[in-house]
Amino acid sequence: QVQLVQSGAEVKKPGASVRVSCKASGYTFSGYYLHWVRQAPGLGLEWVGWINSKSGGTNCAQRFQGWVTMTRDTSISTAYMELRRLKSDDTAVYYCASGKRADTEFDYWGQGTLVTVSS
Amino acid sequence: QSALTQPASVSGSPGQSITISCTGTSSDVGSYSVVSWYQQHPGKAPKLIIYEVDERPSGLSNRFSGSKSGNTASLTISGLQAEDEADYYCCSYAGRSTWVFGGGTKVTVL
Numbered sequence: 001q002v003q004l005v006q007s008g009a010e011v012k013k014p015g016a017s018v019r020v021s022c023k024a025s026g027y028t029f030s031g032y033y034l035h036w037v038r039q040a041p042g043l044g045l046e047w048v049g050w051i052n053s054k055s056g057g058t059n060c061a062q063r064f065q066g067w068v069t070m071t072r073d074t075s076i077s078t079a080y081m082e083l084r085r086l087k088s089d090d091t092a093v094y095y096c097a098s099g100k101r102a103d104t105e106f107d108y109w110g111q112g113t114l115v116t117v118s119s
Numbered sequence: 120q121s122a123l124t125q126p127a128s129v130s131g132s133p134g135q136s137i138t139i140s141c142t143g144t145s146s147d148v149g150s151y152s153v154v155s156w157y158q159q160h161p162g163k164a165p166k167l168i169i170y171e172v173d174e175r176p177s178g179l180s181n182r183f184s185g186s187k188s189g190n191t192a193s194l195t196i197s198g199l200q201a202e203d204e205a206d207y208y209c210c211s212y213a214g215r216s217t218w219v220f221g222g223g224t225k226v227t228v229l
Contacts (some may be wrong), residue, residue, distance in 0.1 A: 038150045045165065045209075045220040045223070046220060047217070047219065061204070097165075103212050105155040105170035106165075109166070111164055
């Protein structure tokens with residue numbers, strides 16, 4: 001069955017960077033897109049961006065442009081999201097989710113990775 | 120992009136039907152039949168329950184149904200059960216390969 005397994009919780013200081021990983025199994029990795037969605041404590045879901053697992057092409061919400069980088073390693077079926085210049089309001093659970101194309105729903109989700117930004 | 124508008128909370132008694140609205144604009148909900156709904160229980164990852172406005176993933180209960188009219192999409196849960204108590208989020212394609220979520224609705228089963 002399809003599984004997306006994310007890396008463990010992180011604690012970072014303001015100004016630092018963090019990289020979250022998402023390892024896929026149960027399907028052909030390069031056949032799908034991987035989206036990143038975040039959820040601040042007690043708040044709703046916010047779409048961050050996607051990566052085309054086959055080509056490596058990416059797209060993200062305007063507010064994340066310039067400080068989010070999404071990459072993938074097809075040899076180990078893993079996608080990564082790096083956030084730079086972290087601020088306290090970047091504290092959130094970050095989810096990866098798969099989609100057949102950039103314009104289709106998010107059908108499978110990872111378990112989430114809590115990133116805490118605190119001095 | 121602004122978040123889609125959902126009511127903060129909706130409640131109902133077991134067996135009743137409830138409907139959650141999701142209002143967007145002509146740039147997202149109104150322009151695309153790519154609206155999906157996600158159910159999220161506390162401490163868990165979201166789960167897809169409706170896609171392409173009114174389609175259900177295989178194996179999902181037919182108590183969940185979706186619809187859309189103009190800039191507003193809706194999720195109806197019929198025969199409300201205790202296990203339906205959760206947060207529900209709508210999500211719409213917004214063009215240029217971007218997406219926008221609703222603010223979420225907390226469903227309480229009385």
